[in-house]
Amino acid sequence: MSMLNAVAISAHCATSATHVAIETVAETGSTNADLMARLGGLRGPLLRIADNQTAGRGRAGRSWLSQPGAALMFSLAWPFKGPLHKMTGLPMAVGVALAETIVSLGVPVQIKWPNDLLRDGAKLAGILVETQNTGNAIWAVIGCGINLVMPDELEARIGRDVASAPWLAQMDRNQLMAALLSRLAAVLAEFDDTGFAPFAERWNALHAWHGKEVVLLDQGAVVRQGRAAGVDDIGRLLLDTSAGRVEILSGDVSLRLIGTQLSGVQP
Numbered sequence: 001m002s003m004l005n006a007v008a009i010s011a012h013c014a015t016s017a018t019h020v021a022i023e024t025v026a027e028t029g030s031t032n033a034d035l036m037a038r039l040g041g042l043r044g045p046l047l048r049i050a051d052n053q054t055a056g057r058g059r060a061g062r063s064w065l066s067q068p069g070a071a072l073m074f075s076l077a078w079p080f081k082g083p084l085h086k087m088t089g090l091p092m093a094v095g096v097a098l099a100e101t102i103v104s105l106g107v108p109v110q111i112k113w114p115n116d117l118l119r120d121g122a123k124l125a126g127i128l129v130e131t132q133n134t135g136n137a138i139w140a141v142i143g144c145g146i147n148l149v150m151p152d153e154l155e156a157r158i159g160r161d162v163a164s165a166p167w168l169a170q171m172d173r174n175q176l177m178a179a180l181l182s183r184l185a186a187v188l189a190e191f192d193d194t195g196f197a198p199f200a201e202r203w204n205a206l207h208a209w210h211g212k213e214v215v216l217l218d219q220g221a222v223v224r225q226g227r228a229a230g231v232d233d234i235g236r237l238l239l240d241t242s243a244g245r246v247e248i249l250s251g252d253v254s255l256r257l258i259g260t261q262l263s264g265v266q267p
Helices: 006-012 031-036 088-103 152-158 174-194 198-204
Strands: 021-029 046-053 071-080 108-110 116-119 124-133 138-147 213-218 222-233 236-243 244-248 254-259
Touching: 006 021, 006 174, 021 138, 031 046, 031 071, 031 124, 031 152, 071 174, 088 108, 088 116, 088 124, 088 138, 088 174, 088 198, 138 174, 174 198, 198 222, 222 244
Parallel strands: 021 046
Antiparallel strands: 046 071, 071 138, 108 116, 116 124, 124 138, 213 222, 213 254, 222 236, 236 244
């Protein structure tokens, strides 16, 4: 396993990411929490990547479990012009950036709304986007955890369907991180100018559950049921129900395929 190195990552980055500062650490609690605590003092985009996170987080406060070397875990702080309401589709745009990069590296993935990456129907990567208005800019901290290998003992501990990407695990990790950062930086710069609308078609092309019957859960209770029809130009899930089409904004709700909502698969 190659060691993460900020200079090596930067050397492999495309022009779109050469202005991003990079930090690598052996271990931390949460790279997202680290960056959120520093937003007031940042002058530009900053990537923080850890070999191991002891308190990684997912959507709705869920934990992200891994073992040292088993996953690629990083967070990227990025300033936006705003306004805040324009940021609605950001998590979906991030999903597009990461999915397109991983596909280009030879691992077929799809997106489960809003932004989980699935391989063969199981979760390969999770994304957490947190925003904060510092007065001078709207900052987003984008956290990602990608399962590269899945040790048997960790899979048993997690107790849900997970995927791994051994092919990516064989890559030099600095090159892998550089590829992800380069695409992310290009997408974030475009999103800041245009919003989500130009990404909707790209997201829909990667939609894992298009046309499938799904349920929407809120704290375990079914609040909507219908056929998933993709996303609109601001990133809302389009759900065709018996009462007609409805639009769902991302929040603390969970999406499940019909018949799997009680299976324990992490949202």
